[in-house]
Every structure is written in C-alpha cells, then in structure tokens.
Amino acid sequence: MRAFAGYDFATGDKNPADGKRQEFFNFLPTNHPHYGYMDYEGWRNIRSPYSGASLYGQGGRRGRPEPVRAGPVRAADPRRRRFPPGLSDVNLRVLMENRRGFLSRLLMMAGLGSVAAGVSAMATRYLYPLKAVRLKRRIFLAPAADVPAGKGRPYRLPDGSTALVTDTGADLVALSDVCPHLGCKVRYEGAQGNFVCPCHGGLFEKDGTAIAGPPADEGKNLKRYAVTRVGENLFIDIEETVQP
Amino acid sequence: MTTAAPPPPDLEPVTPHGGRPLPPARTRFGRWLQRRVPVDLEALRYYSNEPVPNHLKHWWWCLGGTPAMLFTVQAATGILLSFYYVPDPSQAYESVRRVSEVVPFGWFLRSIHRWSSNLMIAAVILHMMRVFFTGAYRKPRELNWMIGIGLLGTTFFFGFTGYSLVYEQLSYWGATVAGNLTEAVPLIGTYLARLLRGGEMIGDNTLTRFFILHIGILPALITALLAGHILLFRLHGVTEFEFESARLRGPEEKKTFPFFPDHVMTELIIGIGLAFLLTCLAVIFPAGLAEKANPLLTPAHIKPEWYFFWTFRWLKLTGLTLAVLSIGFFGFLALVWPFIDQAIRRRRPASEISVKIGLAAVCALLVLTVWEAVATH
Structure with missing residues (x-):
C-alpha cells in the first residue's frame, strides 16, 4: 500500500486585466516536455492540494474459492483457473465478503467519495458569484456655473444613482440621495435648507450630517462625493461596483 | 387466566x-x-438483481450503460451551464464566452458537456451496432429496438439544438440549413419548419425554441424513452446468446453471475474510465468558441458536427427533396428493421442477409462521413 499527498503551488498575476504584469513568464515553462499543453501555459495561479492511495494485491488466492459443484471434474480442473481474469474477477462481492477486502473497500469508497467531493466543490465554486470589483474614477460632472447657488441640483451618475450637488455658498457639496437608514431617496427642501427623507422622517443638514430621525439616532450621515473644481468645470469622484 | x-x-x-x-x-x-x-425488499432484490449471462463480463457487451451514464453527466453539467446561459440572440454568445472565460471552472464544465455529448452519440451508435450485429433486436425485443431508435433520434436532436445554442457561426448556419431541410419535406415541410423556427425565418423565437427543446422537452422525452428502454430490457432480461465455443462445450455451460455487485462493479469501472477520459479530453482539448453568428455572412467552409457529416454529404450528392425523403425512409427502415428481419428469416431461415445489409449500411455511412471529413466542399 502506498499513500501520498502533495501541494502544487505556482504564483500568478492577481488581475490579468489591470495592465500590470506580476508574474514571471518563462519561455520553456516546465523542465520536461511531458505535460503536453501545459508546457505552453506554464505553471501559473496554481494552488492544488492532492492526495491519494494505491493498493497492490499480494498475489496468491484471488477472492473466494470456487463453490463445490455437483459436476466432478470441472471445478478441480486447473486449466480453468488459468484464463485471464474477466472484469468481474476484481469484484465487489469479493471485497465485501473477504475480511481482507475491507481495507480495499474502504479505500475505494474514499476514492469515489473524494471524486464526488471534488466535483461538488467545483460546482459550488462555479455557482458562487465572483467578487465584485470596485472601480474608482473621476468624471466630469457639470460646468461650475450650472449649479445654482443655495439650491440642490440632482445629477444622474453612470451607475444610476443620483448626486445632489449643492452650492452652500462656502462650499460645493455633492451628496448621495440614498438615505443611509433604509435606502429611500432623500430630497432637498429649499425652505428649510435641509434634506428630508420621506420614509421615516430623517433630516440632514446641507452638508449631509444627520440631525433628526432614525439616521441621526444611528449616527449615519448621507454619503458624500468628492467634488473638484478644475477651471470652470466640476469633476466628481465616483466608485462603481462591477459584478463580473 | x-x-x-x-x-x-x-x-x-x-x-x-x-x-x-x-x-x-x-x-x-x-x-x-x-x-x-413499506417496500418488499425481498421482491425488490429479486427484480433488481437478476442473474446476468456470463458474456457481460466482456467490455463490448456493456456498451448499453455507457450512454445512460453520459446522459447523467450531460444533465448535471447542463443544469450548471444553464445558470449562466442567456437564450437571447444578442446575449447568448457573450454568455457562453463568459462561462468559458470568466466563471471559475466554467470552461471545464462546458468542455465536459461538449465532449460528453460527442461520446454519447458515439456510444449510442456503438451500442446500436452491437445490438444489430448480434441480432438482439429479434423477437420478443422488437419494441425495445424501436425505443432505441427513438433514443438515437433524440440524441441527434439534442446534439443539434445544443450546438445551436452557442450562437457561433456554425450554430446560426446549421440552424438555417436544418430549417431549409425541414422545409423540403413534402406537404408538411413548410409548417414544420415554421413550428421549429417560430416564424418564417430564423429570428428571436428560434433560439428560445431551441433552448426549451434542449433543456426541457428533449430531456423529458429522453428520460421517458430511457425508462421504457430499461424497463423492457429488465423484463426480458439480457439476451442469451449461443456462442460457438459454448455449443462445443455443451448445454450445461450456460453460466450467469449476479447483477449486484459483479455487474455493477463492471459498470463502475466503465464509469470511472469515462470520467477519466472526459477529464483528459476537456483539459487537453477544451471547448473553444468560434466567431459569433453573423446572419449577413455565410462562412466559406461550413460543416456540421461529425455525426451529421453523412447527411451533409448525402445532401450534396442528391437533391434537397430526394435527400430528405431518402434519409426519412432510411430512418423508417431502421425503426421497423426487426419486422423486416423477421420476414426475411421466415422465408430463408438460415439467411445471413441481415448482417450483410447491416454491414453495407455501416460501410455506406462510414464512406459518406469520411468523404465529408476530408473534402473541403
């Protein structure tokens, strides 16, 4: 009997699409030519534990002796046993009825079980969604003259959400219009000079600080975008979530 | 008291x-x-554990279980693939590309699905040839042969709808050719083609139809046929053959071995072998992705999958209507073959003509297939 275990590891590029090469590309990846196609690919991004066991027969008696038969000669005929073994001579019945076969049976079941486990793991990995990628970028928002003084103005962002940009006089504030409590859309009430969430009466200052209602209790302010003024134009820093 | x-x-x-x-x-x-x-285990054991004739110890006689095993592989991988596949002409190709290139192990599952389909068709054909040339379709097993022909047809239809879903060039133009072939069927052809395509020509409905056929109707059909096939096979038992060697040894030589565990073990070994073969094929020759379907451009060289080569060559050799009619007639002959064979043997009991006809058919199909494979046009 032989038991073995090992772990293959090869580093790779974390994100092949980001333009940064983080791996070593070897011209002749493996030191011998027997891996076939793998030779063209090299070993990259590999984390693979493996284990296994093999069992070799000791020779001699194979399985149970033939049952005694009514016919006198055949069972004893030695030539009959010299036939090449058919498939079923390596048979489960022998494994089940022989005490010596117990270990073989156990190993066989373990082998089949590990195949099933491997396939299940693969299927789970296949079904489980990939990690979403967060992309940060700065995009053009509007000409600075576009934002009226004192009033909020909504701008639709590429991911579908809205930024409320308000010129508070001292500062340009760009706020997400999603209430941090349960995700309703807040709106700017010019008369009060506040943002109001219609769902549970959350109240926010012009700069997004929660002052009343559930958001204030939880201490959650409106999400704030960074707005930069470059010359006559406004740019906004957004973060997008991309589900690959 | x-x-x-x-x-x-x-x-x-x-x-x-x-x-x-x-x-x-x-x-x-x-x-x-x-x-x-409340199951009668005794009875269950009796019905599920019939003695199997000794010749089933040989590989060649165990081919029948192979397509069934491959079908389970197809069902499992197919269900997984359908999680990401989008049956919409504008998204289908992209979703297949995503499965092959982005989703972890997607390429592997898709390659297994593709290879397993090819192996399944090969296994069905081999099993059918074994049954034909050993005369196992004869009385009282005629009906099971007919169910088998149904299974063969379903498997072909599976293959065709399957590669149409990928929505690469071959998918689109294969579906076009198939639609026009269906139209060439006399009388009902036009209606049949419209039904298949969901319109006068290939459009938005077509892909949805192929998808539903491939993942809903055909699996149900093949499961029902398979159940009937196995049921009849169990009711009749494995065909007992008279082997030349056994006849020499004498009648009491008829040996059997139990279905469980012996035959199950054989099938298990075949199953593991298949799994190994499929894995190797999928890893060494993963399923690729050709150019996206382009309704405006027929590729210069277009060929169907290998199992339709013979029909393609036959189509080129004969006319459209003649090809459709003759292939239909050929299918009909195959379906009712047990009765034809019976009629022949009633007149000439010792005749070996069935085997010769079978050989001729196999040779003809092989020649057509190889011809198509080597020819560019």
Missing part, C-alpha cells in the same frame, strides 16, 4: 397496500423506516 400479551406495536408486521406482510426489519430504525416506506 392468562392472555398472551400482544406483540409490541413496533414488531407487528407491516403489510404494504395489496401485498403480503413483510418480515420485520432487524433494527429499530429499520422497523421505523419500514413502517413509513
């Missing part, structure tokens, strides 16, 4: 509806289960 205490309720024999009382199971859990699932 003493009365015999009634047996504890747990030990009272269970009687299945309309059956005989079952001997109580040994363990407590066994008896609990027996009360809930």
Whole structure:
C-alpha cells in the first residue's frame, strides 16, 4: 500500500486585466516536455492540494474459492483457473465478503467519495458569484456655473444613482440621495435648507450630517462625493461596483 | 387466566397496500423506516438483481450503460451551464464566452458537456451496432429496438439544438440549413419548419425554441424513452446468446453471475474510465468558441458536427427533396428493421442477409462521413 499527498503551488498575476504584469513568464515553462499543453501555459495561479492511495494485491488466492459443484471434474480442473481474469474477477462481492477486502473497500469508497467531493466543490465554486470589483474614477460632472447657488441640483451618475450637488455658498457639496437608514431617496427642501427623507422622517443638514430621525439616532450621515473644481468645470469622484 | 400479551406495536408486521406482510426489519430504525416506506425488499432484490449471462463480463457487451451514464453527466453539467446561459440572440454568445472565460471552472464544465455529448452519440451508435450485429433486436425485443431508435433520434436532436445554442457561426448556419431541410419535406415541410423556427425565418423565437427543446422537452422525452428502454430490457432480461465455443462445450455451460455487485462493479469501472477520459479530453482539448453568428455572412467552409457529416454529404450528392425523403425512409427502415428481419428469416431461415445489409449500411455511412471529413466542399 502506498499513500501520498502533495501541494502544487505556482504564483500568478492577481488581475490579468489591470495592465500590470506580476508574474514571471518563462519561455520553456516546465523542465520536461511531458505535460503536453501545459508546457505552453506554464505553471501559473496554481494552488492544488492532492492526495491519494494505491493498493497492490499480494498475489496468491484471488477472492473466494470456487463453490463445490455437483459436476466432478470441472471445478478441480486447473486449466480453468488459468484464463485471464474477466472484469468481474476484481469484484465487489469479493471485497465485501473477504475480511481482507475491507481495507480495499474502504479505500475505494474514499476514492469515489473524494471524486464526488471534488466535483461538488467545483460546482459550488462555479455557482458562487465572483467578487465584485470596485472601480474608482473621476468624471466630469457639470460646468461650475450650472449649479445654482443655495439650491440642490440632482445629477444622474453612470451607475444610476443620483448626486445632489449643492452650492452652500462656502462650499460645493455633492451628496448621495440614498438615505443611509433604509435606502429611500432623500430630497432637498429649499425652505428649510435641509434634506428630508420621506420614509421615516430623517433630516440632514446641507452638508449631509444627520440631525433628526432614525439616521441621526444611528449616527449615519448621507454619503458624500468628492467634488473638484478644475477651471470652470466640476469633476466628481465616483466608485462603481462591477459584478463580473 | 392468562392472555398472551400482544406483540409490541413496533414488531407487528407491516403489510404494504395489496401485498403480503413483510418480515420485520432487524433494527429499530429499520422497523421505523419500514413502517413509513413499506417496500418488499425481498421482491425488490429479486427484480433488481437478476442473474446476468456470463458474456457481460466482456467490455463490448456493456456498451448499453455507457450512454445512460453520459446522459447523467450531460444533465448535471447542463443544469450548471444553464445558470449562466442567456437564450437571447444578442446575449447568448457573450454568455457562453463568459462561462468559458470568466466563471471559475466554467470552461471545464462546458468542455465536459461538449465532449460528453460527442461520446454519447458515439456510444449510442456503438451500442446500436452491437445490438444489430448480434441480432438482439429479434423477437420478443422488437419494441425495445424501436425505443432505441427513438433514443438515437433524440440524441441527434439534442446534439443539434445544443450546438445551436452557442450562437457561433456554425450554430446560426446549421440552424438555417436544418430549417431549409425541414422545409423540403413534402406537404408538411413548410409548417414544420415554421413550428421549429417560430416564424418564417430564423429570428428571436428560434433560439428560445431551441433552448426549451434542449433543456426541457428533449430531456423529458429522453428520460421517458430511457425508462421504457430499461424497463423492457429488465423484463426480458439480457439476451442469451449461443456462442460457438459454448455449443462445443455443451448445454450445461450456460453460466450467469449476479447483477449486484459483479455487474455493477463492471459498470463502475466503465464509469470511472469515462470520467477519466472526459477529464483528459476537456483539459487537453477544451471547448473553444468560434466567431459569433453573423446572419449577413455565410462562412466559406461550413460543416456540421461529425455525426451529421453523412447527411451533409448525402445532401450534396442528391437533391434537397430526394435527400430528405431518402434519409426519412432510411430512418423508417431502421425503426421497423426487426419486422423486416423477421420476414426475411421466415422465408430463408438460415439467411445471413441481415448482417450483410447491416454491414453495407455501416460501410455506406462510414464512406459518406469520411468523404465529408476530408473534402473541403
């Protein structure tokens, strides 16, 4: 009997699409030519534990002796046993009825079980969604003259959400219009000079600080975008979530 | 005065509806289960564990289980693939690309699905040839042969709808050719083609139809046929053959071995071999992705999958209508072959003509297939 275990590891590029090469590309990846196609690919991004066991027969008696038969000669005929073994001579019945076969049976079941486990793991990995990628970028928002003084103005962002940009006089504030409590859309009430969430009466200052209602209790302010003024134009820093 | 205490309720024999009382199971859990699932294990063992003739120890006689095993592989991988596939002409190709290139192990599952389909068709053909050339379709197994032909047709239809879903050039133009072939069927052709395509020509409906056929209707159909096939096969038992060697040794030589565990073991070994082969094929030759379907551009060289080569070559050799009619007639002959064979043997009992006809058919199909494979046009 032989038991073995090992772990293959090869580093790779974390994100092949980001333009940064983080791996070593070897011209002749493996030191011998027997891996076939793998030779063209090299070993990259590999984390693979493996284990296994093999069992070799000791020779001699194979399985149970033939049952005694009514016919006198055949069972004893030695030539009959010299036939090449058919498939079923390596048979489960022998494994089940022989005490010596117990270990073989156990190993066989373990082998089949590990195949099933491997396939299940693969299927789970296949079904489980990939990690979403967060992309940060700065995009053009509007000409600075576009934002009226004192009033909020909504701008639709590429991911579908809205930024409320308000010129508070001292500062340009760009706020997400999603209430941090349960995700309703807040709106700017010019008369009060506040943002109001219609769902549970959350109240926010012009700069997004929660002052009343559930958001204030939880201490959650409106999400704030960074707005930069470059010359006559406004740019906004957004973060997008991309589900690959 | 003493009365015999009634047996504890747990030990009272269970009687299945309309059956005989079952001997109580040994363990407590066994008896609990027996009360809930009143199965006559004795009878089950009898029906599921028939003795199998000795010739089934040889690989060549075990091909029937292979397509069934591959079908389970197809069902499992197919269900997984359908999680990401989008049956919409504008998104289908992109979703297949995503499965192959982005989703972890997607390429592997898709390659297994593709290779397993090819192997399944090969296995069905080999199994059919074995049955044909050993005359196992003869009385009383004619109906099972006919179900088998149904299974062959379903498998072909599976293959065709399957590669149409990928929505690469071959998918689109294959579907176009198939639609026009269907139109060439006399009388009902036009209606049949419209039904298949969901319109006068290939459009938005077509892909949805192929998808539903491939993942809904055909699987249900093949499951029903397979159940019938296996049921009839179990009811008749494995065909007993008279081997030349056995005849020399004498009649008492008829040997059998139990279905379980011996034959199950054989099938298990075949199954593991298949899994190994499929894995190797999928890793060494993963399923690729050709150019996206372009309704405006027929590729210069277009060929169907290898199992349709013979029809393609035959189509080129004969006319459209003639090809459709002759292939239909050929299929009909294959379907009713057991009865034709019976008629021949009634007139000439010792005739080997069936085998010769079969050989001729195999040779013809092989020639057409190879011809198509090597020819560019």
